[in-house]
Amino acid sequence: MTGAGESLVNNPGRRRASGPGALGLVLGHPFDTVKLLGFFKGMSFPIVSIAVVNSVLFGVYSNALLALTATSHQERRAQPPSYTHVFIAGCTGGFLQAYCLAPFDLIKVRLQNQTEPRAQPGSPPPRYRGPVHCAASIFQAEGPRGLFRGAWALTLRDTPTLGIYFVTYEWLCHQSTPDGQNPSSATVLVAGGFAGITSWVTATPLDVIKSRMQMAGLEQRAYRGLLDCVVSSVRQEGLGVFFRGLTINSARAFPVNAVTFLSYEYLLHSWG
Numbered sequence: 183m184t185g186a187g188e189s190l191v192n193n194p195g196r197r198r199a200s201g202p203g204a205l206g207l208v209l210g211h212p213f214d215t216v217k218l219l220g221f222f223k224g225m226s227f228p229i230v231s232i233a234v235v236n237s238v239l240f241g242v243y244s245n246a247l248l249a250l251t252a253t254s255h256q257e258r259r260a261q262p263p264s265y266t267h268v269f270i271a272g273c274t275g276g277f278l279q280a281y282c283l284a285p286f287d288l289i290k291v292r293l294q295n296q297t298e299p300r301a302q303p304g305s306p307p308p309r310y311r312g313p314v315h316c317a318a319s320i321f322q323a324e325g326p327r328g329l330f331r332g333a334w335a336l337t338l339r340d341t342p343t344l345g346i347y348f349v350t351y352e353w354l355c356h357q358s359t360p361d362g363q364n365p366s367s368a369t370v371l372v373a374g375g376f377a378g379i380t381s382w383v384t385a386t387p388l389d390v391i392k393s394r395m396q397m398a399g400l401e402q403r404a405y406r407g408l409l410d411c412v413v414s415s416v417r418q419e420g421l422g423v424f425f426r427g428l429t430i431n432s433a434r435a436f437p438v439n440a441v442t443f444l445s446y447e448y449l450l451h452s453w454g
């Protein structure tokens with residue numbers, strides 16, 4: 183790990199970091215599930231999914247930015263892209279990764295929500311025995327479309343907020359790095375952390391709705407769509423319902439995304 187203030191390029195031969203998000207996820211998973219009284223429940227699955235999803239996200243973002251600005255990552259340090267291009271590239275990545283994420287996210291939410299105690303003698307066993315059993319049960323009960331329950335809400339949540347995510351990161355890096363130089367590891371960690379918080383603050387309202395849509399398939403009450411879910415949630419619990427989990431989302435988002443961006447910058451510098 184480069185020391186604070188050193189540029190990333192001074193250590194090109196350093197060990198290649200694992201996928202951008204896998205490392206970050208391990209840090210953040212307990213925060214993510216404490217919202218739902220879980221802890222490490224259902225973590226094995228998101229480790230695989232976050233590596234796939236973040237590779238799609240960062241891969242699409244980098245290539246979309248390359249297509250929009252015709253400059254490589256290295257050249258961009260000398261010619262920073264416009265924030266409009268960064269936003270469009272981020273939204274493109276957010277839209278495409280949402281469809282990869284949808285089934286994984288649904289399974290994660292279903293596993294985290296089953297707070298039935300571990301099978302005690304005489305108590306009913308938990309509904310899902312694990313991620314694969316959960317996927318098979320949903321597929322069997324609701325067909326392949328069942329695995330994409332809440333995908334629309336996820337896409338609406340992620341598309342704009344990932345545009346904000348990358349604009350926040352690029353803006354903070356640009357503010358803290360002399361022109362033409364690469365950001366230091368400390369800058370990348372801080373900018374990545376605040377990018378994560380900013381994106382989750384803007385995403386929390388739709389994150390609440392998305393999780394309700396994903397759980398609706400289990401209870402009798404299946405909403406008649408996204409709007410019905412929003413209206414009935416506000417009617418029953420008031421506008422505060424949209425900010426449920428905001429604090430824990432933000433506390434989790436800083437370390438997870440700080441490490442995610444550091445891995446991303448390492449991988450970009452390793453591959454040149």
Ligand SMILES: CN(C)C(=N)NCCC[C@H](N)C(=O)O
Nearest residue numbers: 340343347381382385435438
């Ligand atoms: C829905 N939102 C706000 C985002 N996807 N934000 C980007 C951070 C994603 C990262 N894998 C994390 O889990 O924080």
